Amino acid sequence: MGGRAGSRARTGRWRPGGRELLRLVAAPGTYRCRRMTLEQPVAQELRFVSPSSYETLVACPLRLAFSQGASAGGRVSDAARIGRICHSVLESLAKDRRLTDPEWRPEVGNRFDQLMRSEEARLGRQLRGGRLARAKLMKVAARLNQLLSGLTAPAETLTEVELEAAEGRLRGRLDLIVRSEMAHFVADYKTGRITEAGRDDLIQRYRRQLMLYACLEAEAYDWPRSATIVPFGGEPVEVDVRPEDCRRLLEAVLSALEEWQDWQGKSPPARPGADTCASCPYAPRCSSFWGTSDLVWADDLLAARGVIGHVSRSPLGGTTIGLRSQQGSVRGDVNVRNIDVAEHPSLASASAGDTVALVGLRADRNEGAYTMKAGARSRLG
């Protein structure tokens, strides 16, 4: 986010202590405000971690506690739905041994189209991004075809296999394992970007994920000779899985799991930060987020929370919400335009006087005007 957005946020017409300021009532673990409750969930029992839940635990233990709650989950993005479809296509092709079949191309397309059609029929709408994902899936299938066709000895090919290590305290689901006398490797497909923003370096959590997959495979069978990330938008990347490094990481994972036990029944620590919270689905209802985020965050994450003054709906379905924001990195009188209620169903019933929380705004050219970015999150009290 550029400085322009930040400076605009700072010049918003915010009147601290105005009449509409919500009365926050301190109660253990909870702030109550008009028609909306922020949350600070407690840590529940955690018997094992996966590579991804370990990353969540390290980034923000409170986020992991949120994910354990009954209302965890939240809205699934179109990109995530299509990503699952791509995984299913590759899994089924590998299982049916069709990835090395001369007719693999039409098979990939047919399976993808079929799953897309049934998902769209179930949702009653079209998924966004299907065409590009289909083209990328073809490329990944071509790479896998190359990889598997190049095996010179009979190989055992396992897909979407659940493995565990360290007496079940680490568990993971591996996309692909190939075991043969000549080759022994684990592979993971990635539908999104695999390098750090603005750099060529592999995202570190993906490196750790593959290292932990190597630990899982080592305990189930033998130490793999290599581990590969197969991205949908680029060339495969090999990750170094030296046993001593991987074992050291596994020890860190088990220590983090051990530490969690001390927090059980209590609220675990929160580690709010613009980077961490930007991708957190629980931000709209997280008391630590709203208690910490302020105008300084505006260059990295725009978020507003306050009472709605007016709502207007266009005949084409776009909704505009005007609110007076008293928390977050955007303060003052704010107009959020062109909200797609298919993306934010809870906002379909928004009306004046409701409290609303919006995370992931984009500053418009006009003073105090915003739109919702792709992947923005919202909550109505």
Ligand code: SF4
């Ligand atoms: S919003 Fe931020 S502080 Fe709250 S749970 Fe998510 S990552 Fe943690």
